[in-house]
Amino acid sequence: MLKTRIITALVLLAVLLPILFLLPAVYIGAFFLVALLAAAWEWSCLLAPEARRAAWLYAFFCLTIILFLLGMQNTAWQFSLLISAVLFWFFIAPFLLAKGMNLSLQKLRPFYAVLGLIVLPATWFALAFLRELGLVFLLSSMALVWVADIGAYFVGKAFGKRKLAIQISPGKSVEGAIGGLVLCYVYALLCVMYLPFESTLFGAWAIRFGWVPMFLMVTLLCAFSIFGDLFESQLKRLAGVKDSSNLLPGHGGVLDRVDALIPTMPIAALLAGLV
Numbered sequence: 001m002l003k004t005r006i007i008t009a010l011v012l013l014a015v016l017l018p019i020l021f022l023l024p025a026v027y028i029g030a031f032f033l034v035a036l037l038a039a040a041w042e043w044s045c046l047l048a049p050e051a052r053r054a055a056w057l058y059a060f061f062c063l064t065i066i067l068f069l070l071g072m073q074n075t076a077w078q079f080s081l082l083i084s085a086v087l088f089w090f091f092i093a094p095f096l097l098a099k100g101m102n103l104s105l106q107k108l109r110p111f112y113a114v115l116g117l118i119v120l121p122a123t124w125f126a127l128a129f130l131r132e133l134g135l136v137f138l139l140s141s142m143a144l145v146w147v148a149d150i151g152a153y154f155v156g157k158a159f160g161k162r163k164l165a166i167q168i169s170p171g172k173s174v175e176g177a178i179g180g181l182v183l184c185y186v187y188a189l190l191c192v193m194y195l196p197f198e199s200t201l202f203g204a205w206a207i208r209f210g211w212v213p214m215f216l217m218v219t220l221l222c223a224f225s226i227f228g229d230l231f232e233s234q235l236k237r238l239a240g241v242k243d244s245s246n247l248l249p250g251h252g253g254v255l256d257r258v259d260a261l262i263p264t265m266p267i268a269a270l271l272a273g274l275v
Helices: 002-021 025-047 052-072 075-091 093-098 105-132 135-159 174-194 201-209 211-239 254-258 261-273
Strands: 163-165 169-173
Touching: 002 025, 002 135, 025 052, 025 105, 025 211, 025 254, 052 075, 052 105, 075 093, 075 105, 075 211, 075 261, 093 211, 105 135, 105 211, 105 261, 135 169, 135 174, 135 201, 135 211, 135 261, 163 174, 163 211, 169 174, 169 211, 174 201, 174 211, 201 211, 201 261, 211 261
Parallel strands: none
Antiparallel strands: 163 169
């Protein structure tokens, strides 16, 4: 399993790194689009495992929404999509997570189907917007999610005792979440100290609003990266599967890899818009 994970990761890096550093920005947009369409296909398969053909149609609907909003060239519509996604993560997702496994996927299937057509396109537009602000701006924002995950994993392994959401994800602990948050603080501080202020979200916030608001922003993004992970775990458990798919050997599905980015990137894009 470890060998397979490493090989898959190396292949992805071999594809992603040239796109990031050698090709125009449009190519990274295309890469993100393919990834999110794959995530949309997996999302549909979780909702209706027996309807694999419908999953392709669902991914096509997701593509249609993105292309339509791009073609309209109306930033107000794109902004409305981002706002809709962020409002869901702030006001509805916590309620659903609090329900644990006391939900009926069959009854909520129409809701989740509509939801995916909002949060997945919103994630793509958020990533595209952050890329417009600069490659470092994009990567440093995405890296916060990975830092939170790494910190939570190692601190949770070493000190985790109190379960964060035992019904949804038994492996996650309160201590791990705190460890991930602390590591995110360190990461954001290093970004502010060693990178140009305008090149990262953290530096831009620190120079515009001050250190305390910047650290509060990091807290917010870290918390919602956990929300995204837990939300996908809850959806998988309701669907009765371990992974969203087997598209990435050794890693599960694309949705398994981007779940924490789905809430954090739209929020990060809106926060970046403030500065």
